[in-house]
Amino acid sequence: MFQTKITELFGIRYPLVVGTMMHLAKAELVAAASQAGALGVLASAMFTTQEDFRKEIRRVKDRTDKPFAVNLNLFPMARPVDNREYLEVIFDEGVRIVETSGHKAPDDLARDLKSRGVILVHKCVGVRYAQKAQAIGADAVTVVGYENGGATGTLDVTTLCLVPRVVDSVQIPVIGGGGVTDGRGFLALLALGAQGVIIGTAALVAEECPIHPDLKKALLEASELDTMVIMRTIQNSHRVWINETTRKVAELESRQAGLAEIIKVAGGDKAKKMYQEGDIQAGVMSCGQGVGLVKKIRPMKDIIEGIVAQAADLRQKLSII
Template sequence: MFETDVTRLLGIEHPVIGGCMQYITGPEFAAAVSNAGALGIMSSAMFPTQGEFREALLKLKSLTDRPFAVNLNLFPALRPIDNELYAEVIMAEGVPVVETSGHLPPDELVGPLKEAGIKVMHKCTSVRHAVSAQRQGVDAVTVFGSEGGGHIADLGFTTMSLVPRAADVLDVPVIAAGGIADGRGLLAALALGAGAAMLGTRLLLSEEAGVHRNLKDALLAATEYDTVPILGSVHNTLRAWRNGAALEAARLEESGAEFLEILQVVAGVNTRRMMDRGDVDAGVVACSLAVGIIDEVKPVADIIGGMVAEAAAAAAGICN
């Protein structure tokens, strides 16, 4: 229905990308997104060893024959991440697309991936970083506005301002991320010059997302008032759902607490407890301002198909 530079580049049916979500976008989830005609992205950082990562990748390949991507995490991480080890497996297993997010991907990473015929996309939060990524040779850039759930950085630029600027300045295709959760947002992203929209929070509230129903219900009840940027004090700003853990982290930051004390609250082990056991104040979870327009947990295919149909209807309805 919407053929764009990004759908052509990636060989996907719909101009939609399922954003990487730590602890959620494993092989089954990424396959569900790809099988729905979008681009599924599997997290690599979820798999601590090269062997576990290879096993997950083989599983993903067995679950879809559509294009998919693997995310390489270039954010500062507590567990040292050796992306070279993941890259070895990615090249050996013929992964079609790699997404990097966080710091600019170094030549040593992009060069071999490109030589192996792999398409590389980079996700960043400013046009300045997008231009650097393009110079580095990436095939597409995702610009991530601060409405979104996840690491939004300190700059505070919004999707509405980032996407047209990036489309004006870059030669490579642009993907819009941050605050997009329905067909209206998808259409707006395309109108602003993006070739696809990336979804995080909308897909967190899908049937396939392996998180406890208590958390899904709490997020369904949330609105745009219910997120909070935290971790700005350590220059790693994260837009999170405003629950007990996020407010405690914000309080500690405000009082000038040591990072190790803040870490006790934001540690991944607490997030896992929340996701697995449904103790909704136990840990921190990324969450978009768009959470307020999400009112139903649906299968991934219905979310993506419905969004594309809604975007087409919205385009037709604009001048009525």
């Protein structure tokens, strides 16, 4: 069902990627996604030592023998990361698929990854970035529209307009996302020409997602109006869930506060506290407009199978109108 160039390239059952999520895409969530037939993507930037990163890759492998990917982060970070260190572990551990995401195309990393036969997917938000990814040898490109949870870039093109434009502008397979939470969005993106679909916000309420139950409850109650884009003034635009900290950041930006002042409020350590301790006002959490469609806490497997089953049913219904 839904066999595409992406299922073939990655060797996965469904053309579905459960996007990487800083501090959250750890072994449990990644393995649950891959085991259920999608592609889980382990975040690397949260590990401060090669040893901890290696352990987490092994924890994924202990939980599933299905393909999974590792994300290399190219965004500006309060704690800058050295992707070369992660790369050594990736090669040692025989990771087959790497996703890069961030403000620049990974020219140098691409060369090394390709020379070792690793499948490279680059995630970005615009046509010219996708073309650049293709030019440096990426095997596939992921593009997410402005409604997506997390980094939005500055082009602000919606998923509905971005995905077909990218499909028409590159030859490599395209994974599309931004706002997809169910089978309707999944099928719509395949109809737009995507060979795969990525979800992030919908996975926040998976049972395996390590955020506090109070935060999951708040997300279930949120609507499509409860997100906003912040941190544009520090060249790090992110769509996030609106809470007290988000409002505080927006207020700081409105009076031209500097990077240090904003990061003090919006830093990853605060988000970690919010995820772990359930103080839902404590930090900033990436979240897409699709949150309005997220209504149930379920195992990752049920989320994935629910998306595919709904899409199959819908495809059938559409074929007879």
